[in-house]
Amino acid sequence: MIDEPGGVIVALADPTRRQLLDLMAARGEVTATTLAEALPVSRQAVVKHLAVLDAAGLVSRSRAGREVRYAVRPEALNATARWMAGLATEWDRRLARIKRLAEEA
Amino acid sequence: MIDEPGGVIVALADPTRRQLLDLMAARGEVTATTLAEALPVSRQAVVKHLAVLDAAGLVSRSRAGREVRYAVRPEALNATARWMAGLATEWDRRLARIKRLAEEA
DNA sequence: CCAATGTGCAACTCTGAGGTTGCACACAAT
DNA sequence: ATTGTGTGCAACCTCAGAGTTGCACATTGG
Numbered sequence: 001m002i003d004e005p006g007g008v009i010v011a012l013a014d015p016t017r018r019q020l021l022d023l024m025a026a027r028g029e030v031t032a033t034t035l036a037e038a039l040p041v042s043r044q045a046v047v048k049h050l051a052v053l054d055a056a057g058l059v060s061r062s063r064a065g066r067e068v069r070y071a072v073r074p075e076a077l078n079a080t081a082r083w084m085a086g087l088a089t090e091w092d093r094r095l096a097r098i099k100r101l102a103e104e105a
Numbered sequence: 106m107i108d109e110p111g112g113v114i115v116a117l118a119d120p121t122r123r124q125l126l127d128l129m130a131a132r133g134e135v136t137a138t139t140l141a142e143a144l145p146v147s148r149q150a151v152v153k154h155l156a157v158l159d160a161a162g163l164v165s166r167s168r169a170g171r172e173v174r175y176a177v178r179p180e181a182l183n184a185t186a187r188w189m190a191g192l193a194t195e196w197d198r199r200l201a202r203i204k205r206l207a208e209e210a
Numbered sequence: 211c212c213a214a215t216g217t218g219c220a221a222c223t224c225t226g227a228g229g230t231t232g233c234a235c236a237c238a239a240t
Numbered sequence: 241a242t243t244g245t246g247t248g249c250a251a252c253c254t255c256a257g258a259g260t261t262g263c264a265c266a267t268t269g270g
Contacts, residue, residue: 032217067216081187091130170236233250236245
């Protein structure tokens, strides 16, 4: 109910983070520096956003020498989509029940 | 890509708004004043949240005399769930394609 | 070795969202 | 008519988050 799957929604609420996800989905493994070049923000801003996305499970981090490569992880997004669909279904059930009770009276 | 269905994600990102949605899903049609009594925030705060939820299409407004009744609308939630699932699928496709290209080289 | 490039950490600014209070207006009820 | 309850509007406050800058620390390449 109150709980939302691991901060995914909050992570997706920011437009810059959504742009980052798009870029990563298009290019595969990329570094924060590369991503920053494609956006009108600094590298540090990108790093912070990537930390949020990582904490939400939406991206994976992997070191390769001195650089850190990031890539999207569809799993967390899929799980959240299922959670959301389930919630919508529950709302439907509850509304139907309330309507039924109203008509019985 | 960048676009998110009508501000639904942003609306869901706030815990107070999620609580409001839960309450409405449980009780059916309720007023802002009633909702405020169940939460540790003022009525005005609730009204602002309901305005956001309304703009996102997550709730419906209906006047009944001097009071305004709100109720959840599962449709917008469902649409966003489908959008999100589709996005996850696209990520999967792109990642598979990138992986395939890497193996061909 | 030295220069170049990518990362990590910390302090700082600043805007906007969430929240509050106060008051005026509308409708109900007795 | 007047008291009570619900709503609407506006000004205000506060703080987390998005962004910046500056510098120190790794790692790679000539």
